Amino acid sequence: MTADAAPGSDSTISVASAAGAASAVVGVSAAVGASAVAGPSAAVGASGARGALGASAGLRERKKAKTRAAIREAAMLLFTEHGYAATTVEQIAEAAEVSPSTFFRYFPTKEDVVLTDDYDPLIVEAIRSQPAGMPVIEAVLVGMRQVFEHLTPEEWESENRRQRLFRTVPELTARQLQQTVSALDMLSAVIAERLGVPPEDEGARSLAGMVVGVALTFLPPGRPGGFTAHDFDRVKQALIGLRQHLDRL
CATH class of the missing domain: 1.10.10.60 (Homeodomain-like)
Known part of the structure; x- marks a missing residue:
């Protein structure tokens, strides 16, 4: 039995299409x-x-x-x-x-079966849905937490298997950097949107890079058991500490 339904625009899931998928007003x-x-x-x-x-x-x-x-x-x-x-x-x-x-x-x-991250667009949309007055870093962390807190144990296991493949398959490891850059692009765009600046704004991109770097430090890919609220609090405190260090430069 073959299910041949076409996927439509799956390959264009990004900041713009995440917003479009949330609204089906015709x-x-x-x-x-x-x-x-x-x-x-x-x-x-x-x-x-x-x-x-x-x-x-x-x-x-x-x-x-x-x-x-x-x-x-x-x-x-x-x-x-x-x-x-x-x-x-x-x-x-x-x-x-x-x-x-x-x-x-x-x-x-x-390769794309492993490389495609289905959660990045969900995180972007969760960030976008936070109240307009919420500070941008808070919106990013709350959005991430909302997505990961709703993953089932089976979804965590699937994600852990995906991350293990990144570590063990050389051709996937080589392309993981490209995936990280794509995730940075999506995060940078939604941060710029919340700040009211153009998508190419260097400040928004620098902020996105800082968030990704700190998140990878405290929430490393492939860790067993998923993330807890405490993990996201650690990321928030690390970002606050980083800002304090930057103020001294």
């Missing part, structure tokens, strides 16, 4: 115009159509997410059983009950 102004011209019944019909479209889109997204998760889980199991190098895309596709072409629509390469 044609509001058009509905208002229809109400003024054709009366209440037309507006109700337009509302019902939008609801049907929204439900259909939601179902498609759930199917895509389910297929994506199945591909990744099958790949991780095969990597554990046979080794990363010995596992082929065809084997992963067969185990996930999808065609090889479907695999490549979700993941451009075998």
Whole structure:
């Protein structure tokens, strides 16, 4: 049995698309115009159509997410059983009950099954959703905490397996730096947004780099058991201490 649902714009998950995914409002102004011209019944019909479209889109997204998760889980199991190098895309596709072409629509390469971080876009959106008056570092840490506190034990185990592969597979280790730079780009963009400065602002990027550096120091990838609230408090205190040291320069 093969599930060949196309993934749409999975490859463009970033700061901009995370915000877009949170809002599925279709044609509001058009509905208002229809109400003024054709009366209440037309507006109700337009509302019902939008609801049907929204439900259909939601179902498609759930199917895509389910297929994506199945591909990744099958790949991780095969990597554990046979080794990363010995596992082929065809084997992963067969185990996930999808065609090889479907695999490549979700993941451009075998490496991307491991490299793609599904949590970075969630963290960016959680940061964006914090109250406007919250200091930017606080918003970053609260957003991170909200995402990680909701991970299940199974999700933690999957993430730990992913991080172990980074440490043991040379070709993945070489590309991990590229992934870190991409995460820095996303974090820098949402920090700039909260500060009200252009995305390319050097101050926002420096701040993002500082947060990433401190977070990697106290929340190293692949640590067993996940993160606790105390871990994020340590990161916050480390950032405060770093600011104090910088003030002395």
